[in-house]
Amino acid sequence: MIVRLFNNFTIINLFVLNEPLYSLAERFISYIQLEKRYSAHTCTAYRNDLFQFFDYVTLQYSTTPVEDLSHIMIRSWLAKLMEDAMTAKSVNRKISTLKSFFKFCLRQGLIKQSPMVKVIAPKISRRLPGYIEEKGMQALEDNVSPVSVTSLHIFADDFEGITHRLIFEIFYQTGIRLSELISLQEFRVDHGNQSLKVMGKGGKERIIPVSPGLLVQMRDYMDQKRRHLEEFESGVLLVHPHSGQRLYPKYVYLTVRKYLTEHQITTLKKKSPHILRHTFATHLANNGADLNAIKELLGHSSLAATQVYTHNTIEQLKKVYQQAHPKA
Incomplete structure (x- = not known):
């Protein structure tokens, strides 16, 4: 059934508006896979996040239309995840998934405003990446x-x-x-x-x-x-x-x-392969390599992801100072 709104010349397909959440999620996954060229691993993670959220809202609120999903429901789900001892980093990844999904829905004209504007991500305690000493x-x-x-x-x-x-x-x-x-x-x-x-x-x-x-x-x-x-x-x-x-x-x-x-x-x-990646970057930083060069070598999209290795450099400098300076 199609309704034509003459005041703004917009055509609304009621079937699309009432599309089941899981079907809509698959359309979104196809979009990020084919058009955004996200990796298969990322697409699987996004699908799992969305299905987990939809399972929750269906069970708790008995709602299915995407336009009925609110920031209160999202906050409730995130609170439940944190009660179940999920880390802030994992919660933030799920928030990122929902932001991308609702941005897609906004572009498709399925919602007027993203509920994510009222959702605040929890702070992540910055942990220095582990690395192997040069002698190792x-x-x-x-x-x-x-x-x-x-x-x-x-x-x-x-x-x-x-x-x-x-x-x-x-x-x-x-x-x-x-x-x-x-x-x-x-x-x-x-x-x-x-x-x-x-x-x-x-x-x-x-x-x-x-x-x-x-x-x-x-x-x-x-x-x-x-x-x-x-x-x-x-x-x-x-x-x-x-x-x-x-x-x-x-x-x-x-x-x-x-x-x-x-x-x-x-x-x-x-003791994972990723430790060797951290080791590569940290040893470069400790030996004076330019941060932008390390960023390019690692394939980071932003410098912020690379800056964590400067903290390891500072820790190395502290160690050298404490071992060598008579007043340390």
Whole structure:
């Protein structure tokens, strides 16, 4: 049924206005996936956030039209999440999801005003990112275990060990994300310009300079891959040492955690691939690298996300001062 409003020449499709929330959410997800080019991971997170919110309002308020969703309902849901011990960072992510969703609804003419204008995000306590000390990374670089008495080497000499070592080297020398590592392509390794092309968030490409040593390691790895595996996924740089298929996130996560734990490379409780990204950025900052340059290397969209590494630099300076100054 279509009603024509002659006072402002607007056509309102009543079916669209009464579209179920879950169906509307899927339209929104298609929009951010196809037009905004958000990653599959982000789209899944947004869908989960929206469905969780819709489940709540349907149960608590028995409402379905999007125009009936109010800031009171949203505040109530957020309060419930915080009562259930959800962190402020996670709550803020859900707020970001709702802001994007209602902005989409506003552009579609489904609502007159976003209820998010009356929703205030909780403050997040800024926590310094953990990182591995340089001596720990040096042990990995030298392939010499600082704790093992049975074996001097951290990484084995077989193809699996070579794969694991290259994973660490690429993470530490480039600072790329886990998703970027597993999607690296062989043709993106530029030996002539000594650089690596990385496809980041939102399909944005960036070029990262790499050392001659890392280029040699990658070239040797590609040769070893062709000698040791009868079949492997074509074009992908890093593959599973046994199946030949591209690496999957859990495999990389468990690999990084295994080496950092077994050889006591760091005392950090969290031993994930992202720690190596933090380590890359922090070591650059501690050694005087320009913050804007670090931002470009990490692929951050704003400088604010990179500034956290200056706090680590300050902590390093405090440590040096306390150890060296006679009046400290």
